[in-house]
Amino acid sequence: MSTDYTLAYGTHATPDDGRCAMExxxxxxxxxxxxxxxxxxxxxxxxxxxxxxxxxxxxxQRLRLxxxxxxxxxxxxxxxxxxxxxxxxxxxxxxxxxxxxAGLTDAAERLRSLPEVSSSEELEPALEALRFARQRAxxxxxxxxxxxxAPGVIARATGREIAWATAAAAAWAAARAGVGDAxx
Numbered sequence: 001m002s003t004d005y006t007l008a009y010g011t012h013a014t015p016d017d018g019r020c021a022m023e024x025x026x027x028x029x030x031x032x033x034x035x036x037x038x039x040x041x042x043x044x045x046x047x048x049x050x051x052x053x054x055x056x057x058x059x060x061q062r063l064r065l066x067x068x069x070x071x072x073x074x075x076x077x078x079x080x081x082x083x084x085x086x087x088x089x090x091x092x093x094x095x096x097x098x099x100x101x102a103g104l105t106d107a108a109e110r111l112r113s114l115p116e117v118s119s120s121e122e123l124e125p126a127l128e129a130l131r132f133a134r135q136r137a138x139x140x141x142x143x144x145x146x147x148x149x150a151p152g153v154i155a156r157a158t159g160r161e162i163a164w165a166t167a168a169a170a171a172w173a174a175a176r177a178g179v180g181d182a183x184x
Contacts, residue, residue, distance in 0.1 A: 083178020
C-alpha cells in the first residue's frame, strides 16, 4: 500500500477532490470511488467515518495504518459484538470520565461499576444507571464543573478533550449501526 497519500475530511465526488478514509479503502479494495465500500462492515465503516471527520488533518493521518485491515470485515459475523463493544465503552468509560470531570462522581462510579454491556438484557441495568446520571446532571453539577468552565481552564484545554469527543462520536456511530434501536 502506498504511503504517499493524505486522508481528507468529508466525502468527495471524485478522487481528484480528495479521499476520506473509506474512499481510500474503496480504492485499495479495487471498488468504485465511494465512502461506502461494500467490503467493510457497516459498524467499522461508521466508526471510521466518524473518526475521519472528527479528527484534525494531522491526527487523521494516523488512520492510514489501519485502513487495509478494514477490508473483508463485511459479513464476517462480528458486527453485533463490535456494536456492543462500542456501546459498552460509551456507557462504562466515556460517560463516567465526563461525569467525574463535572464532579458527579457518584453517577460516574455507578456507571463504571456496571458489568459489561454486551446484549439487550444487560442494557436495562445500564439504562437505569444512565437515567440516574442524567437526573444528577439535571439537578445540579458538582463543584468541579464550575472550575471546568472557568475561562482559564477552557483556554488550557488540550486535544485530549477533542480526542475523547471524537472517539465518543465514532463509538456512538458504530453502536447505532450495529445495535440499532435496541437501546431505545
